[in-house]
Amino acid sequence: MLFQISRNITELHSILEHKIASRLEQVHRLKYTYGSVKIEDIKIEQIVKGMRGMTTQLTETSMLDPEYGIRFRGLSIEECQSKLPKKYTQPYVEAMIWLLLTGEIPSESQVETMRKELASRSFLPMHTEEMLNSMPTSLHPMSQLSMGVLSLGHRSQFDKLYNSSIKKKAYWKPMLDDGLDLIAKIPKIAAIIYRNTYKDRIVRKPDSSADLAESFGRMLGWDDKNFYDLLKLYINIHCDHEAGNVSAHTTHVVGSALCDIFKSYSAGLNGLAGPLHGLANQECLGWLLNLKENVGDYPTDQAIADYVKKTLSSGNVIPGYGHAVLRIPDPRFIAQLKFAGQMLPNNALCNLVAQCYKVIPQVLKEQGKAKNPFPNVDAHSGALMYSFGLVENDFYTVLFGVSRAIGCSVNLVWDRALMFPLERPDGLTITTMSEVCKKK
Ligand SMILES: CC(=O)SCCNC(=O)CCNC(=O)[C@H](O)C(C)(C)COP(=O)(O)OP(=O)(O)OC[C@H]1O[C@@H](n2cnc3c(N)ncnc32)[C@H](O)[C@@H]1OP(=O)(O)O
Numbered sequence: 001m002l003f004q005i006s007r008n009i010t011e012l013h014s015i016l017e018h019k020i021a022s023r024l025e026q027v028h029r030l031k032y033t034y035g036s037v038k039i040e041d042i043k044i045e046q047i048v049k050g051m052r053g054m055t056t057q058l059t060e061t062s063m064l065d066p067e068y069g070i071r072f073r074g075l076s077i078e079e080c081q082s083k084l085p086k087k088y089t090q091p092y093v094e095a096m097i098w099l100l101l102t103g104e105i106p107s108e109s110q111v112e113t114m115r116k117e118l119a120s121r122s123f124l125p126m127h128t129e130e131m132l133n134s135m136p137t138s139l140h141p142m143s144q145l146s147m148g149v150l151s152l153g154h155r156s157q158f159d160k161l162y163n164s165s166i167k168k169k170a171y172w173k174p175m176l177d178d179g180l181d182l183i184a185k186i187p188k189i190a191a192i193i194y195r196n197t198y199k200d201r202i203v204r205k206p207d208s209s210a211d212l213a214e215s216f217g218r219m220l221g222w223d224d225k226n227f228y229d230l231l232k233l234y235i236n237i238h239c240d241h242e243a244g245n246v247s248a249h250t251t252h253v254v255g256s257a258l259c260d261i262f263k264s265y266s267a268g269l270n271g272l273a274g275p276l277h278g279l280a281n282q283e284c285l286g287w288l289l290n291l292k293e294n295v296g297d298y299p300t301d302q303a304i305a306d307y308v309k310k311t312l313s314s315g316n317v318i319p320g321y322g323h324a325v326l327r328i329p330d331p332r333f334i335a336q337l338k339f340a341g342q343m344l345p346n347n348a349l350c351n352l353v354a355q356c357y358k359v360i361p362q363v364l365k366e367q368g369k370a371k372n373p374f375p376n377v378d379a380h381s382g383a384l385m386y387s388f389g390l391v392e393n394d395f396y397t398v399l400f401g402v403s404r405a406i407g408c409s410v411n412l413v414w415d416r417a418l419m420f421p422l423e424r425p426d427g428l429t430i431t432t433m434s435e436v437c438k439k440k
């Protein structure tokens with residue numbers, strides 16, 4: 001047999017086999033029955049402005065509505081919180097993984113199966129640990145993470161089987177195996193980076209009796225169930241955000257060349273490390289601490305507004321505000337605001353975030369540039385981590401990367417299952433496009 005699946009995931013495999021067969025039929029119909037149907041026109045403006053509002057991708061796992069926010073397999077964040085099996089106040093990350101993969105709410109026993117499967121895969125190969133341990137601590141944690149993930153590729157089942165006689169319609173199986181490996185191993189990579197860069201270089205082993213978030217929290221060095229809860233919330237809300245965001249899109253494009261998950265997601269992580277995307281959470285905390293230093297712990301609204309105007313007049317963006325798609329306050333921000341209100345009602349930094357939410361949208365509206373003056377997910381995450389003692393803000397995007405590995409992996413599994421082709425859009429030179437415009 002070319003490909004051996006672990007006994008733990010035989011049920012998951014058969015659920016997926018079934019779902020994939022029916023989705024393949026739909027994709028077949030889209031391609032052959034409706035192939036010539038036009039769904040929208042493209043304006044020059046959209047091409048010049050970074051393809052905003054152009055529908056160009058098929059995705060299974062989540063959809064982003066500008067006026068509502070993210071829905072994971074049709075469920076809002078609040079619905080996920082109330083319907084998925086949970087520990088303490090937040091759903092298990094394993095439950096979210098199951099939901100994204102299958103579109104179904106898992107039972108407690110399916111969550112436990114997923115937990116065991118991930119725990120059994122959570123060790124790292126020796127060369128990955130040695131490589132991480134040899135990295136200079138001055139190298140940005142996201143560069144370390146991207147290389148750590150890339151180094152896992154030596155045992156890619158997808159690479160191995162691609163070079164054997166595996167059929168195209170079965171590519172998703174080794175991709176799932178690699179995806180589970182990536183999701184299981186990335187917390188340990190992140191923990192090594194954290195302990196090496198900021199602490200004593202001693203990292204606890206993954207805890208095979210704990211769930212993914214708790215084991216991750218322990219490896220980072222925390223013994224605090226509220227922190228594990230925060231990690232569950234953080235990982236669940238950051239794991240997927242439709243297909244067009246920079247990290248997911250990059251992973252998808254690289255994967256479309258039939259790269260394995262490790263090469264594809266390593267590329268995605270490099271995109272996540274940009275300040276207009278995931279790195280905004282690092283920038284955001286820096287900005288917030290500077291604000292606090294300038295205006296004190298309990299500023300007036302006017303003092304905040306003045307500081308925001310100063311940032312804008314120096315030509316910088318307000319990190320954590322605005323969004324390429326959303327036109328409302330990000331529900332992921334609201335979920336964190338609620339968590340902070342319940343867990344840390346008297347925390348000055350989190351209360352400052354809440355006060356900024358009252359003040360900043362008005363200032364951005366008055367400036368009149370940002371299409372969305374409201375906070376996005378990054379406007380809160382750093383303040384929460386900081387308040388739980390994780391104060392090293394250049395590590396924050398690594399946490400984001402641990403989470404986004406889930407959505408990106410699940411999407412690659414489905415990309416291969418639906419046999420999506422190499423992605424290769426056309427381009428025009430500026431001169432040719434100008435000529436096309438003149439003719440029209
Ligand atoms: C997980 C995530 O990736 S969420 C996003 C995280 N990034 C940030 O928080 C960084 C701050 N925000 C931004 O830079 C932007 O809002 C982005 C990158 C998120 C979205 O970019 P766009 O879709 O181009 O935004 P939009 O169409 O509203 O931009 C129009 C103008 O408003 C400006 N603008 C948008 N957001 C902001 C902001 N937060 N502060 C100041 N100006 C802003 C843009 O820079 C642009 O100015 P320009 O015309 O001089 O180039």
Ligand SMILES: O=C([O-])CC(=O)C(=O)O
Pocket residue numbers: 240241244245246247324325376377
């Ligand atoms: O959707 C986007 O473009 C950015 C974002 O919020 C995410 O990737 O989480």
